[in-house]
Amino acid sequence: xxxxxxQRSMSRLVSASLGCLAGLVALEIGLRIAGLVFLGLEQRRxxxxxxxSAVTILCLGESSTALGGDYAYPRQLETLLNEHAPPATSFxxxxxxxxxxxxxxxxxxxxxxxxxxxxxxxxxMMGINDGIMSFVDLNQYxxxxxxxxxxxxxxxxxxxxxxxxxxxxxxxxxxxxRHLEERERSLRRAVDERGDPLDSIVLAMFYRRRxxxxxxxxxxxxxxxxxxxxxxxxxLAHIYHDMGRFDEEETLYRxxxxxxxxxxxxxxxxxxxxxxxEREGEVEGLLLDLVEASVDANSTIELAKFYRGEKRFDExxxxxxxxxxxxxxxxxxxxxxxxxxxEMGRTRGAEKLLRRAARTKMGSAxxxxxxxxxxxxxxxxxxxxxxxxxxxDNPPPKYMPAEFSWDVRPYDSxxxxxxxxxxxxxxxxxxxxxxxxxxxxxxxMSLRNYQTLVAEVMAEVGRLVIIQYPxxxxxxxxxxxxxREGVVFVDxxxxxxxxxxxxxxxxxxxxHFATDFGHTNRxxxxxxxxxxxxxxxxxxxxxxxxxxxxxxxxxxx
Numbered sequence: 001x002x003x004x005x006x007q008r009s010m011s012r013l014v015s016a017s018l019g020c021l022a023g024l025v026a027l028e029i030g031l032r033i034a035g036l037v038f039l040g041l042e043q044r045r046x047x048x049x050x051x052x053s054a055v056t057i058l059c060l061g062e063s064s065t066a067l068g069g070d071y072a073y074p075r076q077l078e079t080l081l082n083e084h085a086p087p088a089t090s091f092x093x094x095x096x097x098x099x100x101x102x103x104x105x106x107x108x109x110x111x112x113x114x115x116x117x118x119x120x121x122x123x124x125m126m127g128i129n130d131g132i133m134s135f136v137d138l139n140q141y142x143x144x145x146x147x148x149x150x151x152x153x154x155x156x157x158x159x160x161x162x163x164x165x166x167x168x169x170x171x172x173x174x175x176x177x178r179h180l181e182e183r184e185r186s187l188r189r190a191v192d193e194r195g196d197p198l199d200s201i202v203l204a205m206f207y208r209r210r211x212x213x214x215x216x217x218x219x220x221x222x223x224x225x226x227x228x229x230x231x232x233x234x235x236l237a238h239i240y241h242d243m244g245r246f247d248e249e250e251t252l253y254r255x256x257x258x259x260x261x262x263x264x265x266x267x268x269x270x271x272x273x274x275x276x277x278e279r280e281g282e283v284e285g286l287l288l289d290l291v292e293a294s295v296d297a298n299s300t301i302e303l304a305k306f307y308r309g310e311k312r313f314d315e316x317x318x319x320x321x322x323x324x325x326x327x328x329x330x331x332x333x334x335x336x337x338x339x340x341x342x343e344m345g346r347t348r349g350a351e352k353l354l355r356r357a358a359r360t361k362m363g364s365a366x367x368x369x370x371x372x373x374x375x376x377x378x379x380x381x382x383x384x385x386x387x388x389x390x391x392x393d394n395p396p397p398k399y400m401p402a403e404f405s406w407d408v409r410p411y412d413s414x415x416x417x418x419x420x421x422x423x424x425x426x427x428x429x430x431x432x433x434x435x436x437x438x439x440x441x442x443x444x445m446s447l448r449n450y451q452t453l454v455a456e457v458m459a460e461v462g463r464l465v466i467i468q469y470p471x472x473x474x475x476x477x478x479x480x481x482x483x484r485e486g487v488v489f490v491d492x493x494x495x496x497x498x499x500x501x502x503x504x505x506x507x508x509x510x511x512h513f514a515t516d517f518g519h520t521n522r523x524x525x526x527x528x529x530x531x532x533x534x535x536x537x538x539x540x541x542x543x544x545x546x547x548x549x550x551x552x553x554x555x556x557x
Contacts, residue, residue, distance in 0.1 A: 057081075057093045057536070058119035060106050060453075061126050063519060064469065065097030067276065069244070071522040072097075076529035077123075084537060084545045094119070099242055100209060102129040103449035110453060114460050121540065122457045123490075123532060125467040127446045128514050180210075191219070197229050204235060213243050230256045230263045237269065249273060261293045268302070268511075275510035275521055297327035301336065308340050309506035316340060331360040335367050342370075347378050365391060369416060376423060388420040392436065414476060437475070450480045454487060462486050463540060467532060470496040470508070470517045470524065488539045490532050499527060 059065055059074040066072070078093035085091060094117050098105070103126045114122075187203040190196070200223040207216035220236040223229060237252040253270035256263055267290040274282050287303045304319035320337035323330065338353035351374055357367035368387050375384035421433040450466075457464045466481060467490040468474045474491045481487060496517070499508055508524035509517060520528065530548055537543040 055089060055091050055121065056117060056119045057091060057121045057123060058096050058113060058117045059093060060110070060113065060122065060124040061097040061467075062101050062106075062129055063097070063099040064128065065125055066095065066099050067097075067241075067519060068522070068525050069276075071525050073520070073525040073528040073532070074123075076526050077532055080529055080533040080548070081536065084533065084543065084548060086537075086541050086543055089541070098211065100129070103127055103446055103453075104130075105209075107449045107452050107456075110456055114456070119461055121463040121465060121536065122461050123465040123467055124453060125469065125528075126449070128469060130445045130449075197223055197227065197232060201229075201232055201235055204232075204239070208235075208239055208242065211242075213239050228259065230260045230266065234265055234269060241273065246273065246277060257289075261289075264290060264294055264299060267293075272511050272519070276519075278522065280506070297323040297330045297333060300326060301330075301333050304333070305336065305512065306506065308336075309504050309509075311504040313340065313344065329360060331357045331364075331367065335370060338367075338374075339370060342374050342377065347374060350374055369419065372419060376419075376426075381423065381427070385420070385423055388416060388423065391416045392420055392439070418473060418475065447480050450477075454481055454484070458484070458486060464488070465490060465532060465536060467528065468492055469514065470520065470528070471500070472517070488535055490528075490535050492528060492531050495527055495531055496524075499523075 057074075057077070059077070065074065068075075072095055074093045074095040074097070078091055081091040081093070096113050096117070106124070106126050184203075184206065187199065187206055190199040191203055200219050204216040204219040207213070207219065216239050217236065220232050220239070223232050224236070233252050233256050237249045240246070240249040240252070250270065250273055253266050253273065256266035257270070260266070267286055271283050271286050274280065274286070284306065287299075287306055291299050291303050300319050300323040304316045304323065307313070307316035307319060317337070317340075320333050320340075323333035324337075327333075334353040334357040338350040338357070341347070341350040341353070351371070354367045354371040354374060358364055358371060360367070368391055372384040372387040372391070375381070375387065417436050417439060421437050424430070424433040424436065454464060464487045466477055466487065468477050470492045473493055474489055477489060496508065503523075508520060508527065510521050511518040513519055534545070534548040537545060537548070
């Protein structure tokens with residue numbers, strides 16, 4: 001019986017479908033085999049031989065990397081590596097950091113940096129400028145359909161997605177350049193037409209963020225020639241700092257203080273500059289002048305923080321109490337004061353202060369987290385668990401009014417989850433600990449930029465060192481970047497916490513810009529450099545040098 005035309009068409013369609021399916025299966029298998037082959041090649045490429053010399057290391061980051069001049073961690077890293085280098089190997093370390101940028105700028109400029117320096121190893125410390133909240137709740141992503149989850153595991157899907165992104169990258173770059181040109185014209189037009197001082201300040205900051213310092217300086221000098229403006233003067237001082245013109249920077253700050261003795265930012269930035277110049281002996285006098293000029297709670301808290309950092313606890317306590325008398329509703333004085341008392345073992349006084357702060361709107365979540373930590377310390381595990389479970393289900397708001405850095409403490413869902421997981425583990429409940437940690441992950445901006453940077457660095461260089469900020473846990477970074485040959489991490493949490501307990505906060509930091517840590521001074525940069533050198537030498541060169549181990553705590557603690 002002859003086959004009808006519709007039957008022949010159906011047969012061809014089935015054959016074609018089966019052929020396509022077989023081709024896709026073969027492609028999937030081929031991609032997976034190619035991945036295994038590439039991994040083997042990558043492992044061999046990552047093995048730096050002893051005969052390699054002049055190893056170039058490019059250090060990427062924002063102000064935590066860029067600032068410090070001769071004592072910035074990249075400069076100290078170069079010295080340490082060359083002191084402990086394997087035979088016939090030398091190191092050159094490039095400071096590729098830039099103040100005031102976020103991870104998007106680092107990723108955007110990555111290709112140019114790699115082409116310019118052609119490094120053998122890249123280090124990166126980034127993310128602190130990516131926004132107030134470092135983490136988002138992942139519950140909204142837990143119930144993806146099964147077909148979506150299976151699709152994202154296919155190599156073919158990832159390949160198609162990669163090409164789609166690659167094809168759009170150049171267009172995106174052109175769009176970004178056009179946007180910046182239009183933005184500059186708009187800002188320049190506003191300055192010319194309105195003459196508002198704020199327009200000039202915004203234009204200058206636009207230039208500064210793009211390292212166009214001369215143009216930024218010109219805009220602000222033109223504004224200041226028309227009228228005195230303390231904010232514009234301080235912004236001009238920031239530009240001079242970026243350019244390394246520290247004498248002119250100091251002159252501008254002192255001029256503002258003389259003309260506007262109640263303008264707090266000038267004091268604060270001058271204090272940071274003095275720390276950078278290692279003139280710490282002048283800081284206390286400036287803080288006392290600030291308190292006398294402003295007579296507000298926040299300035300008094302800054303002085304208390306300074307005394308606490310110097311381990312002058314009686315003077316710190318006096319200033320915290322003074323701040324609470326000035327402003328009874330300010331939550332930051334009792335919270336910080338309680339933290340100091342808890343570390344000193346005065347738990348009853350700390351608990352009283354935290355319960356008071358927990359009743360305020362601005363300090364409630366922060367105080368409750370600190371209260372939970374206190375309850376864990378004194379063994380009230382059930383109360384600590386209730387506090388943390390309530391916080392994890394009702395995390396603090398993403399945005400709050402903030403004039404001072406400690407107004408936006410990083411006590412978000414991640415910090416709460418880590419404390420709750422620690423509590424569960426202490427009770428032997430590893431399952432609940434893992435479950436609560438899976439609820440949080442890096443914010444989209446940090447996650448996307450870390451993954452983009454890892455992919456590009458591994459494709460072009462093959463060795464990447466990811467450095468966590470001082471005192472912070474390494475867990476969030478490990479959650480962002482899956483384990484991969486050639487990618488290693490530097491953990492600075494314990495070494496910094498031990499050093500703070502031993503020497504005091506001020507021995508390592510210039511300020512509190514990130515609230516739980518700040519810009520590091522020479523000693524802090526040295527600790528980052530030591531931690532990083534130890535990882536680079538052990539992971540890439542097989543050198544475990546005991547001289548690079550963290551120093552033992554002093555016996556006179």
